[in-house]
Amino acid sequence: MSLYKKTLLIGFIVVTLASCGTKKEEEKINLRSVRHETIELKSPVEALSFTGDIKSAVEPEVSFRVPGNIEKMNFKLGQSVKKGDVLATLDKIDYEIQLRKAESSYETAKASQIEAQSSYNRIKELYQNDSVSKSEFDSAKARMDSTSASLRVASEGIKYAKRQLKYTELKSSIDGTVAVKVSEVNENVAAGQSVYILNTDTDLEAISFVPESAIGQINIGSQVNIYAGAIGKNYLGEVVEVGTSSLQYGSTYPVKVAILGMDKSLRSGMSVVVDFNKDILSEKNKIFIPLNVILKDVNTNYVFIVEKDGEGVGVVRKVEVKTGMVTNKGLEILDGLSEGDELITAGMTKLEDGQQVKLK
Template identity: 35%
Template sequence: MYARPTVLAVLTAWLLLCAACSEKPVQSEEKLIRPVRVAPVTLTGGKRLRTFSGTARAGVESKLSFRIAGSVMQFTLNLGDRVQKDQVIARLDPKDYELQVQEAEAGLAQAIAQARNASANYERIRGLYENNNVSINDLDAARTQMESANAQVVSIRKRLELANSQLTYTTLHAPLAGYIAQILVEENENVNAGTPVAVLNAGSHPEVTFAVPEQLIAKIKVGAQAKVRFDSLGTQEFNGTVTEVGVATAQLATTYPVVVRLGETPSEIRPGMAAEVSLILGETEDHARLFVKPIAVVEDRTERFVFVATPQAEDIATVTRRAVETGALTEDGLEILSGLEEGELLITAGIRFLKEGMEVRIPAAGKE
């Protein structure tokens, strides 16, 4: 009679325990989306037009300087003036050099007189020696004195030639026809030998210099044709030819200098003008090819493949495995013969965690 409540209590507790065990645990973990890096499939080769920013310069730029030191007495030209070859550019004060010429001339006259006296004395001593009136030592002494006097004449004549040359150096002439681009000193200013006093722009064909990044410099060759346009001259284009391709980067730079020489000589083009240079770069064949980063291509026992990231929303993309056929490995990357299209995004980092259809995140810093 007292056992029934106990059995009911045990049965109730057993039912409650079974119900508790049958409840599903609550999922508290959020879905994990892995970050990856991507790089686009690029189309390279064929005839592709590239445009670079450059600056005009004269075909020949000559820094003019005096060969001697002195005080600038006169500039005969002004900034921008056109000059002809051998036209006078500037003059130094010639007074000091004129005095050197006069001094050398006086010294030469004196040396010539002494040489004549020494020569006459030698002839006199030689006559006496032939008559046995003087010794051989006297004859040798007279000969030595004459030779020394003649050597002095030669030395002073050379000094006079130098003085005359230095006097002519007080006048600076234009080595080429052109125009004065810069005047670097003022009148009455003292200058040393070799100090530039003016800059002469010459040459019949102006040039344009521009910088080319390292990934493109190998595609530019001397002799390549170019089109050049100047911002200040509107839409007018000029033909040019690549004449120089740098083999070393400028200091603290990652670009290489290239020079294009224009085939025309319009007077409107001046050094320093901003220019745009257009060149056709690429392979000799007329078709373009697809290239990818080699790290994006994976190979298993059956095929070579890549993982394509298809953007879905914001920075989220879906992964698709795609079989590809590859070609040659070049400086542009690994050639793709089939399986991809230009602009598709390939995953280049985090590949070992990828599966078909999974979602990945492409952070802003993950695009190459």
């Protein structure tokens, strides 16, 4: 073969090989691009989170049982109190005067009763000897009975006056803390008017107000998560009461949550966020996919998934799926897909089973 022919042959081979390489590169470059996402199991419900406040389960409003002018208030806001501590006292002068009057009335009634008893005993003896008439005997007996009754009333009057005097001291009904100081020294208060509000930090609960659109999803006994932002801590809680009326709560319902395993850093009055249906949220056992990725044959629904086939390249697989309900999380998939599958979410138009694609 001449040198000229050899040169032409080598040139043809080089051009042919170059052309084949270009075609292969063009085929690779022209692969359809698709977007995909990894399928994860999700909870079938949405989180229900509402704000609330920490309250003491025992939070009495203490008040005097008698009216009067406050003479002393022995505790300040935030101070600890013990059960039986005297929180405040009223001016006692009027009640001491009432007691002395009751004691004086008692002494007068007692003297009258002694005199009537003595007269009755004398007339009774004369009556038995037929020395006085029946009417005189009956009159003496009636007077004795009357003075005895007056003596009993006077005795009860002393007891009542002593109780009234005792009620001028306001005592704590619990071991706790002064949460609110309602009244001040020298203030005239009525019986039953709040003077202090007490609470205890050893028996706390969270109160949240849930809108009517969500109250039906909250059940007694369900576990919740309570986040106290002021101290950056989470606490486990349990729903113990669910309100049945929204009256006075502005179309919301009060929900009371017991706090489990609380510590001393939690305080009454703190604002919290209560995450309801915590136990259901932890059950991630459903698959939801976007509605737009579902394609239809005559009688079936299907999607495309992709299996990686090298760097940035994958192979398409057509998968028939069984669908469930449409939710705000997407379309529920009952069968056909598994956790970890790579679902094609964009570029699925005119794909074919087994087709090679470029991954974005």
